[in-house]
Amino acid sequence: MNRRILLKNMLKGLPMYCVAPWLLEACAKAERDETLGIEGPVCIIGAGAAGIYAAAYLMKLGVDVTILEASSLAGGRIRSQNGFADFPAELGAEEIHGRRSLLYDLALSSAQADIVPEVGESKYWLNNVLRDSYFFQQSSALQGAGQTLLQISESLASYEGPDISLQEYLINFPIEPGMIEIANAIIANEYGTQLDRIGMYALREAEQRYSSGIDGYFLKNRSMWSLFETAFPDAIAQIKLNEPVGEVIVRESDVLIKTIYDAEYFAQKVLITVPVSLLQQGFITFNPSLPQVKLDAINAIKMDVGSKFILRFSAPFWDDDTGSILGGLRIPEYWVSSAGKNSATPKLTAFVMGDRAAYFQGMAEPQIKAELLDELGLMYPAQNPSELCTGILVQRWADEPFIRGAYSYPSPQSTGMREVLAEPIGNRLFFAGEACNVNGHIATVHGAMESAYLACKAMKT
Amino acid sequence: MMRLIFLTLLSLTFHWVNSQKYTDLRAGVSCLNATAWNETIRSYNESRFWQENKFPELKTAFTCGLGYSGVAGKGLFLSPSVQYSKFTSQTPTDKIDLHWVELELACDIFPLEFGMDSVHYRVRPFLRLGYAGSMLLTRIRLADGNAGIDGEPYEPYNWPYIFHAALGLRYQPTSVLGFFLLLDARFAPNARINDFRTALLGSNYLNSSDQNNVRILGIQSGITIRIKN
Numbered sequence: 001m002n003r004r005i006l007l008k009n010m011l012k013g014l015p016m017y018c019v020a021p022w023l024l025e026a027c028a029k030a031e032r033d034e035t036l037g038i039e040g041p042v043c044i045i046g047a048g049a050a051g052i053y054a055a056a057y058l059m060k061l062g063v064d065v066t067i068l069e070a071s072s073l074a075g076g077r078i079r080s081q082n083g084f085a086d087f088p089a090e091l092g093a094e095e096i097h098g099r100r101s102l103l104y105d106l107a108l109s110s111a112q113a114d115i116v117p118e119v120g121e122s123k124y125w126l127n128n129v130l131r132d133s134y135f136f137q138q139s140s141a142l143q144g145a146g147q148t149l150l151q152i153s154e155s156l157a158s159y160e161g162p163d164i165s166l167q168e169y170l171i172n173f174p175i176e177p178g179m180i181e182i183a184n185a186i187i188a189n190e191y192g193t194q195l196d197r198i199g200m201y202a203l204r205e206a207e208q209r210y211s212s213g214i215d216g217y218f219l220k221n222r223s224m225w226s227l228f229e230t231a232f233p234d235a236i237a238q239i240k241l242n243e244p245v246g247e248v249i250v251r252e253s254d255v256l257i258k259t260i261y262d263a264e265y266f267a268q269k270v271l272i273t274v275p276v277s278l279l280q281q282g283f284i285t286f287n288p289s290l291p292q293v294k295l296d297a298i299n300a301i302k303m304d305v306g307s308k309f310i311l312r313f314s315a316p317f318w319d320d321d322t323g324s325i326l327g328g329l330r331i332p333e334y335w336v337s338s339a340g341k342n343s344a345t346p347k348l349t350a351f352v353m354g355d356r357a358a359y360f361q362g363m364a365e366p367q368i369k370a371e372l373l374d375e376l377g378l379m380y381p382a383q384n385p386s387e388l389c390t391g392i393l394v395q396r397w398a399d400e401p402f403i404r405g406a407y408s409y410p411s412p413q414s415t416g417m418r419e420v421l422a423e424p425i426g427n428r429l430f431f432a433g434e435a436c437n438v439n440g441h442i443a444t445v446h447g448a449m450e451s452a453y454l455a456c457k458a459m460k461t
Numbered sequence: 462m463m464r465l466i467f468l469t470l471l472s473l474t475f476h477w478v479n480s481q482k483y484t485d486l487r488a489g490v491s492c493l494n495a496t497a498w499n500e501t502i503r504s505y506n507e508s509r510f511w512q513e514n515k516f517p518e519l520k521t522a523f524t525c526g527l528g529y530s531g532v533a534g535k536g537l538f539l540s541p542s543v544q545y546s547k548f549t550s551q552t553p554t555d556k557i558d559l560h561w562v563e564l565e566l567a568c569d570i571f572p573l574e575f576g577m578d579s580v581h582y583r584v585r586p587f588l589r590l591g592y593a594g595s596m597l598l599t600r601i602r603l604a605d606g607n608a609g610i611d612g613e614p615y616e617p618y619n620w621p622y623i624f625h626a627a628l629g630l631r632y633q634p635t636s637v638l639g640f641f642l643l644l645d646a647r648f649a650p651n652a653r654i655n656d657f658r659t660a661l662l663g664s665n666y667l668n669s670s671d672q673n674n675v676r677i678l679g680i681q682s683g684i685t686i687r688i689k690n
Contacts, residue, residue, distance in 0.1 A: 056510070056511070057507075057510055060510045098663060099605065099609075099663075100610070100659065100660065100661075100662070100663025100664075101663045102508060102509065102663070104663075105509050105512070106509075106511070108604060108605055109509075109511060109512060112605075209665065209666070211610070211659045211663060211664055211665055212663040212664065213609075213610070213611060213612075213663065214611050214612060215612065231511050232511070438666050439664045439665065439666040441664070446663070449508075450508070450664055450666075453507070453508045454666070457507075
């Protein structure tokens with residue numbers, strides 16, 4: 001074979017030389033370096049759901065991790081309290097939102113038998129009368145109003161109009177004030193604020209992106225925090241309590257983290273999982289200071305005052321089928337927190353956000369109890385709840401010095417800001433937590449976990 | 462769907478016009494390269510790192526097919542066929558199945574120097590070029606039941622189209638029975654599984670996309686049987 005023929009034959013095969021590697025890739029076995037170059041140590045600020053999840057994830061990859069927690073207790077907004085009830089009383093997050101979530105899967109792995117679906121029906125405090133859904137079906141006027149509210153709720157994800165508040169949007173519809181209170185309970189209070197503080201664009205963004213499922217679950221006889229304790233004991237062992245970080249100094253070769261008590265820690269990367277309220281209030285200073293776009297994002301995402309009051313009773317005074325009571329003027333939502341649990345003593349949790357929660361700030365516990373029982377007495381005049389009440393547990397999240405609020409909500413002008421908040425800075429500073437969630441899973445535990453996962457992925461160089 | 466109807470009609474047309482007819486039955490294995498779908502699976506495994514059982518990536522499939530070919534010119538055959546592949550990723554409790562049914566119209570090109578009926582006992586190479594309409598059915602079964610979105614069962618079906626090129630060897634020991642080996646490459650541009658990320662991860666943002674260019678490399682062997690007129 002002479003050179004010309006050889007060359008000709010080689011040229012004939014040229015297309016195959018180009019295509020073959022591309023095709024053979026289909027059968028290539030994926031070889032993945034698990035650590036993917038994460039340089040440790042990594043310092044995580046905040047021992048809530050995001051911090052613990054991130055620590056466990058990084059430790060699984062062999063990264064050296066330290067968690068600095070400002071308070072004397074770990075858990076952040078998934079803390080619980082034993083002793084008040086015959087089950088752990090959830091002081092913060094209580095519900096697992098949807099089955100397709102990290103939290104549900106975590107519960108499935110370690111506490112499958114304890115997962116119970118939401119039980120009971122909603123009752124509505126409407127025009128000073130407690131109604132059930134059957135009444136809505138019987139009254140044509142209320143049925144129409146209920147349908148309108150349902151349609152509004154379902155159409156939030158496709159809202160097209162100016163970026164007004166949810167309250168301004170709702171007044172365009174023929175809904176009586178009582179129904180507005182119910183809208184406040186099921187939308188705004190649920191999002192951690194009140195109707196006039198929710199921006200329609202940010203709400204639309206959250207509703208469009210939310211994808212973990214509409215069904216809700218609770219844990220029967222254990223706390224949400226116990227899921228993390230069971231699943232991630234090694235990460236929890238890395239927590240250093242009472243170490244409130246006051247300053248983060250990014251240097252050329254590492255990051256210096258200083259607590260307000262002058263303790264120093266060094267890390268290659270820092271994951272900040274503290275509530276956005278602490279960043280807004282400048283609890284942690286950054287050197288060099290954060291970019292202006294990051295500061296704008298921090299200030300655009302709002303966190304309102306929020307509280308949970310758990311009332312213990314000697315006997316239930318509500319109907320057996322009651323799941324929640326919506327539309328109260330003092331407390332937008334009560335739910336039967338002992339429902340579905342192996343509990344001998346019935347309990348109601350009062351869940352209040354925004355100005356109505358601020359009303360209870362600084363109020364003494366007996367007075368809070370009296371206010372709540374007064375409202376419950378109006379709802380159940382024949383049962384006299386005051387005589388049945390045997391105690392109250394008060395959790396005011398705005399009073400927590402290292403949390404300072406409930407959770408982030410879809411505030412006006414916050415559209416697209418969560419992506420900015422979650423954006424790492426210079427491969428040194430990373431941000432996670434429910435406020436950083438870009439999936440529409442804001443204000444949820446699994447949203448905090450997802451944001452931590454994305455932050456850890458971003459650490460991989 | 463329109464593609465499938467079109468290809469079916471076209472295949473029926475060729476059924477009537479040719480005079481040399483063969484049917485073939487084949488089976489083999491296929492390797493899948495679907496970057497985005499496997500990234501979703503990796504994200505699932507990584508984000509649920511505490512779970513011992515990990516989903517393997519969607520890689521290999523059992524493939525089988527039934528074809529028909531008729532001469533359309535000298536050394537040129539038109540071959541409509543139907544093919545089924547099942548790609549599976551499975552843990553002891555969870556399972557992802559991709560059922561992929563293709564209806565293809567291919568053109569088999571044999572070197573011109575061989576006459577069709579004079580090839581007994583000869584191994585003949587051929588080139589197959591095809592285009593397929595397909596139906597992709599995805600099913601996800603997780604430990605707590607079938608995956609669902611907002612209370613609705615997750616049963617997506619999609620209609621990707623596929624370009625197909627293959628190199629084959631055919632051995633025809635008798636005028637009736639033959640054997641063949643096929644090394645084939647398939648390319649499905651922008652193949653999509655609706656809400657795959659949502660169904661598996663519960664999130665659309667933990668990885669990139671439900672849609673990707675899918676490459677499939679396979680090897681199949683089978684028999685051909687000549688249908689006498």
